[in-house]
Amino acid sequence: MLGIRLGRGSLGTERAQEALAGYAFIAIPLALFMIFNIGSLFYSLYISFWRWEILGPTDFLGLRNYQFILRDEIFHTAVKNSVYYTVIVVPIQMALGLTLAVTVNQIWRGRSFFRAAFYFPAIASSAAITVLFIYILAPDGLLNHLLELIGVVPLSFHNRGNWLGHSDTALNSVIGLNAWTTSGTMMLYYLGSLQAIPSEVYEAAKVDGAGGWTTFRRITFPLLAPAHYLVAVVSVIGALQLFDQAYIAGGADGNPNYALMTIVLYLYNATFRQFEFGYAAAVGIVLFIIIFTATLIQRRFFGSSDWASSR
Amino acid sequence: MSDTTAARPLTAVEPLPDDNRSRRRIGRIVIYAILILYSLIIFLPFLWTLSTSFKTLPESLQLTIIPREPTTYGYVKAWTQLLPPLPVMFLNSAIIAAIATLTNVFLGALGGYAFARLRFPGREALFLLVLGTLMIPDQLRLVPVYQILVNLRLIAPGPENYVGISLIFAISATSLFIMRQFFLTLPFDLEESARMDGAGFFTAFWRVLLPLSRPALAVVAIMTFQGTWNGFFWPLVILQAPAHWTLPLGLSQFRFQYSADWPPLMAMDVIATVPIVLLYLFFQRYFVGGLSAGAVKG
Numbered sequence: 001m002l003g004i005r006l007g008r009g010s011l012g013t014e015r016a017q018e019a020l021a022g023y024a025f026i027a028i029p030l031a032l033f034m035i036f037n038i039g040s041l042f043y044s045l046y047i048s049f050w051r052w053e054i055l056g057p058t059d060f061l062g063l064r065n066y067q068f069i070l071r072d073e074i075f076h077t078a079v080k081n082s083v084y085y086t087v088i089v090v091p092i093q094m095a096l097g098l099t100l101a102v103t104v105n106q107i108w109r110g111r112s113f114f115r116a117a118f119y120f121p122a123i124a125s126s127a128a129i130t131v132l133f134i135y136i137l138a139p140d141g142l143l144n145h146l147l148e149l150i151g152v153v154p155l156s157f158h159n160r161g162n163w164l165g166h167s168d169t170a171l172n173s174v175i176g177l178n179a180w181t182t183s184g185t186m187m188l189y190y191l192g193s194l195q196a197i198p199s200e201v202y203e204a205a206k207v208d209g210a211g212g213w214t215t216f217r218r219i220t221f222p223l224l225a226p227a228h229y230l231v232a233v234v235s236v237i238g239a240l241q242l243f244d245q246a247y248i249a250g251g252a253d254g255n256p257n258y259a260l261m262t263i264v265l266y267l268y269n270a271t272f273r274q275f276e277f278g279y280a281a282a283v284g285i286v287l288f289i290i291i292f293t294a295t296l297i298q299r300r301f302f303g304s305s306d307w308a309s310s311r
Numbered sequence: 312m313s314d315t316t317a318a319r320p321l322t323a324v325e326p327l328p329d330d331n332r333s334r335r336r337i338g339r340i341v342i343y344a345i346l347i348l349y350s351l352i353i354f355l356p357f358l359w360t361l362s363t364s365f366k367t368l369p370e371s372l373q374l375t376i377i378p379r380e381p382t383t384y385g386y387v388k389a390w391t392q393l394l395p396p397l398p399v400m401f402l403n404s405a406i407i408a409a410i411a412t413l414t415n416v417f418l419g420a421l422g423g424y425a426f427a428r429l430r431f432p433g434r435e436a437l438f439l440l441v442l443g444t445l446m447i448p449d450q451l452r453l454v455p456v457y458q459i460l461v462n463l464r465l466i467a468p469g470p471e472n473y474v475g476i477s478l479i480f481a482i483s484a485t486s487l488f489i490m491r492q493f494f495l496t497l498p499f500d501l502e503e504s505a506r507m508d509g510a511g512f513f514t515a516f517w518r519v520l521l522p523l524s525r526p527a528l529a530v531v532a533i534m535t536f537q538g539t540w541n542g543f544f545w546p547l548v549i550l551q552a553p554a555h556w557t558l559p560l561g562l563s564q565f566r567f568q569y570s571a572d573w574p575p576l577m578a579m580d581v582i583a584t585v586p587i588v589l590l591y592l593f594f595q596r597y598f599v600g601g602l603s604a605g606a607v608k609g
Contacts, residue, residue, distance in 0.1 A: 021512035022431035029422040029482045030437065036456055036479060037444035043455035100349065106342050116595055117350050123591050123598065125541030127559030128580045131566050132360050135573055142359050145374040188599055241448055244543045248563045264450045277454050284451040291448060
């Protein structure tokens with residue numbers, strides 16, 4: 001829109017200089033984005049059509065990598081685990097974040113303390129948190145000690161108190177771990193929106209005789225629709241990319257018995273254990289399609305008239 | 312809502328003042344009880360880690376919050392007996408995080424300034440392109456990025472490996488976004504007067520605008536440092552030689568090697584987390600400054 005008018009007096013030169021400066025300023029960042037992000041996206045698609053190992057491409061396979069993926073049983077397990085994880089963890093994250101935000105928003109004294117405290121787990125590394133939970137959830141760890149303290153005998157459970165080590169409880173343990181870690185972040189997203197609700201709305205409800213619960217259910221909750229949407233989208237994208245915790249707790253195989261095998265762990269294995277780069281690239285594309293579809297579905301869901309009218 | 316408000320007399324719906332006050336007090340007690348309980352749920356695991364890091368091996372399996380015989384055995388073992396040595400991993404984490412912080416601050420400011428205040432054809436489209444990269448999951452980039460770095464011979468046992476990881480961390484769209492949004496808020500005649508005095512575009516940026524943007528630079532610096540220090544996926548992929556491992560990589564390895572020896576493992580956990588906790592204590596407001604910017608990821 002802002003055409004460069006070279007050689008048309010001092011204004012034109014000035015404009016041209018400004019444009020040149022602009023390009024020079026963004027040159028390095030843009031080059032990096034072009035190579036490692038946008039270029040990689042297309043490169044990934046290209047690689048996915050080949051049998052491509054450490055030494056590079058050998059045979060053109062067309063869509064056959066994708067066919068192999070869809071037929072592999074471990075991939076099915078990975079998708080099942082990732083979807084189960086997402087479907088369970090996201091509502092927990094949202095409910096926890098919302099509860100904390102509404103509760104913190106009720107008080108004045110100590111508000112900044114509690115806000116800072118609840119965000120605290122989010123500043124530590126996924127590795128540090130996972131190792132810490134491996135210790136707490138071990139058979140002789142803190143959780144079982146606390147359970148014993150209230151008279152529950154973890155050894156009597158069918159996982160024998162080995163929460164991360166038993167295939168029935170491993171994934172649920174990671175759900176608990178990540179709900180705990182992210183609750184503060186989700187709280188902050190909600191707090192921002194809560195504070196944007198004008199106080200007249202609450203006053204009107206009060207005059208109307210609405211109790212605390214009614215006010216929350218009929219007014220606060222619907223008015224938070226944009227925050228629900230934001231938190232849901234961010235959580236779902238993050239959940240479908242579950243990797244660090246699964247890898248650190250269960251190793252590259254997602255032990256025990258593939259209970260922690262996720263889509264990204266599967267992709268990692270295809271790359272660095274089988275060295276099937278073409279196949280792995282195809283897994284990446286499939287993951288992208290899954291994430292993209294999930295985001296579109298949420299947009300449809302949250303964008304429906306029911307949600308929009310509550311704004 | 313407002314219709315019914317007008318129709319109803321106020322006195323009929325308001326409870327007696329006394330009743331109201333005691334109900335409100337009970338409500339407040341419940342709220343503080345919830346908040347304190349959840350704070351315990353948040354802090355107990357961290358306290359447990361800290362406590363265990365000062366325990367003897369037998370005591371690490373017992374339910375004691377304050378160690379009965381406090382010992383530095385865990386720290387000494389973690390610091391001196393790991394391979395690669397813990398100080399090396401600490402240094403790797405620090406070097407990689409420091410480089411990423413510098414590049415994000417500098418390139419973020421430079422690019423953010425241009426996108427906010429310099430007029431050039433294609434500016435909006437290019438900025439949208441940069442923001443669009445936030446939609447690309449890291450894992451989708453795994454194979455191509457790895458292949459590119461292999462081709463550039465940056466996946467290597469030598470120091471060029473650090474160049475490889477630094478290229479991946481060099482600039483994030485979030486850093487650019489934060490800086491651009493900040494530069495949009497400053498008055499536009501600032502650099503014009505500098506330009507009148509004959510300063511070039513870079514000088515105007517460097518001398519006039521940059522000194523004013525410390526709060527935004529601090530947000531970018533803190534966010535980048537924390538994210539890189541804690542990073543797991545890219546270091547795991549790129550830093551394959553143990554001599555280049557960062558603390559999170561070491562933790563993920565020694566968690567198997569030392570699976571029954573909790574005190575050194577927890578000491579390592581503490582050492583890996585303390586730098587970020589210190590940053591959080593001193594620069595708390597900058598930690599969440601980027602949160603709203605992170606929302607563009609959605």
